[in-house]
Amino acid sequence: MIRLVIRSAAVAAALAGAGTAGANEVRPMLKLGYDTGGDTLATVVLDGKTRSIKANEGLYGGGGMSLVSDDRTLEAELTLSYKFLSIQATDGDVIWERFPFEGLVFYRFPQVRVGGGFTYHLSPKLYGHGVVSGLNTNFNNAFGTILQGDYRLTEKMNLGLRFTFLTYTVGGASVNSNGVGINLSVSF
Numbered sequence: 001m002i003r004l005v006i007r008s009a010a011v012a013a014a015l016a017g018a019g020t021a022g023a024n025e026v027r028p029m030l031k032l033g034y035d036t037g038g039d040t041l042a043t044v045v046l047d048g049k050t051r052s053i054k055a056n057e058g059l060y061g062g063g064g065m066s067l068v069s070d071d072r073t074l075e076a077e078l079t080l081s082y083k084f085l086s087i088q089a090t091d092g093d094v095i096w097e098r099f100p101f102e103g104l105v106f107y108r109f110p111q112v113r114v115g116g117g118f119t120y121h122l123s124p125k126l127y128g129h130g131v132v133s134g135l136n137t138n139f140n141n142a143f144g145t146i147l148q149g150d151y152r153l154t155e156k157m158n159l160g161l162r163f164t165f166l167t168y169t170v171g172g173a174s175v176n177s178n179g180v181g182i183n184l185s186v187s188f
Helices: 002-018
Strands: 023-036 039-046 049-054 059-067 074-089 090-106 112-130 136-138 142-154 157-165 167-170 173-175 178-186
Touching: 023 074, 023 157, 039 074, 039 112, 049 074, 049 090, 059 090, 074 112, 090 142, 112 157, 112 173, 142 167, 142 178
Parallel strands: none
Antiparallel strands: 023 059, 023 178, 039 049, 059 074, 074 090, 090 112, 112 136, 112 142, 142 157, 157 178, 167 173
16 A cells, blocks of 8 residues: 555656646547456356456557657556457357556657556456356556657557556455557647
């Protein structure tokens, strides 16, 4: 819990610094990406095929705001996304979903930006329908960190690689959700 408070305070200070260092540009933004990795959450046999879902796995899309400093060397992002993965079959399906709230701070170079920050996953849930309708697991909200490096396609569009460090808990069990992903972000 103490580490959570320290991490949150550090990220809040960085975001506040980016905002007070003369943020002359606040703009809406959208992002889309895909992450993979982590422990296996579920392995199911649907339509005679064995399939698995990993804890960090999923497609996500979301939006928020981007703050860029006067000198254009710092950028902070606050976003809320919907992240999910589903295994679909004729005899049932399994869905893994959560809502990541993220605060990231980047140092911007002419062609790249590098940074990191926090991720807080709200309402993580693994559930099924059909022959796997008995699957219904609600995980605790989870706090983690992200390190990310992006290629700046344009002034307002970035394509990058991200590393997530996060652990989900349910009951007394922990599930490692560390992994890697790709991310596309656009601001307006």
